[in-house]
Amino acid sequence: MGVTRVYSYTLAGKAGVTPEQVRKDFSEYGIKGNRRGGYLTESLVREIEVIFSRDRESNVVVVGMGNLGQALSRYERFAGRGINIVATFDIDPYKHKSRSDIHVYPMERLEEITERFGVTVAIIAVPEISAQEVCDDLVNLGVRGIVNFSPVLLKVPQYVVVNNVNLSDEIESVILSVRRMKDEQSLFL
Amino acid sequence: MGVTRVYSYTLAGKAGVTPEQVRKDFSEYGIKGNRRGGYLTESLVREIEVIFSRDRESNVVVVGMGNLGQALSRYERFAGRGINIVATFDIDPYKHKSRSDIHVYPMERLEEITERFGVTVAIIAVPEISAQEVCDDLVNLGVRGIVNFSPVLLKVPQYVVVNNVNLSDEIESVILSVRRMKDEQSLFL
């Protein structure tokens, strides 16, 4: 875009944080700018790409091809961030055979495919009841990171990272905030 | 389930936090237990339901019926949390006409329907390019809370709450953690 330098306050404005935050974070990771000259976009982008491992791609599988799993497997935005959905799985792959999309494999082929693609990160989008079982299988096959869309607290060894995403919680928190704001407002009437 | 009392450590174990955390949080909201007797499940559930507004339902709309919007509109788990998806919208409702699901309305009917159902919270699942415009429309129609699945920082008046959910970020953070753990481990070799 022809911009050669950015300043902490420029980035802060775009990101919705304070300039100090931007500078502290950069400083933490050894990113240096020029006093008075700001940060050079070109080298900044390169350094951030390295920090976020954007210089390498990651092969990821999705387990559970219900509505959410299908949406995730078709999510175009992952590609630009080095996230490759290499395969998807479901106990009943025929039920969810999707036109013009990544193939849905039966659970039996989990081992073969995680091995082939060197998968270490998986997305769990199965129903509550089978989440722990799927998780155990994945961990046994060498998966070390899990993004968990099921509403259960997965039990994993300490060397496995779990990130829980709960869509109901996300919406509920907004509903609560809105209600609180309204309550506060009505105090002035 | 026949359980009449629970203890802070029971709940903490299930939730993956410390017992102190549970007690501090309860204390913050005026929930009292009995020393030595723990918390009475029945009254505890009631109090939590009030705090989380689970005693009332909320009408919510989904704007943008791509893959993610469709998945969200079919997400069964919302119902049990007092979250009612009352309508969904898309610029091209015919493209996404889904069998046996909530009707997809054209954007022109946003006003009519938000008014009819008293909608104050909306989910934005439209492409990046149209997110701010949709957001402005919603705010003008009285929406005061937004769950934003698009990767843009929405500009809203201070009286509007925005919760950003970025699926790429969620997955990337796990990828990063896994890579860091591996790097640490290889130091011991």
Place this chain on the structure above:
DNA sequence: GATCTATTGTGAAACAATTCACAAAATACA
């Protein structure tokens, strides 16, 4: 009913994150 024990409730302490404030340095400009 007296004593013992488990659990709460909460100040105080420790820890973590954010903001402030300003010296140091690079650029702009005369």
Place this chain on the structure above:
DNA sequence: TGTATTTTGTGAATTGTTTCACAATAGATC
């Protein structure tokens, strides 16, 4: 080239959160 100005980089101060530690007390036990 010298001076003025802008922006970084970061210690110090502040603010926020989590953990500790223990008195208070309800319930269990004898």
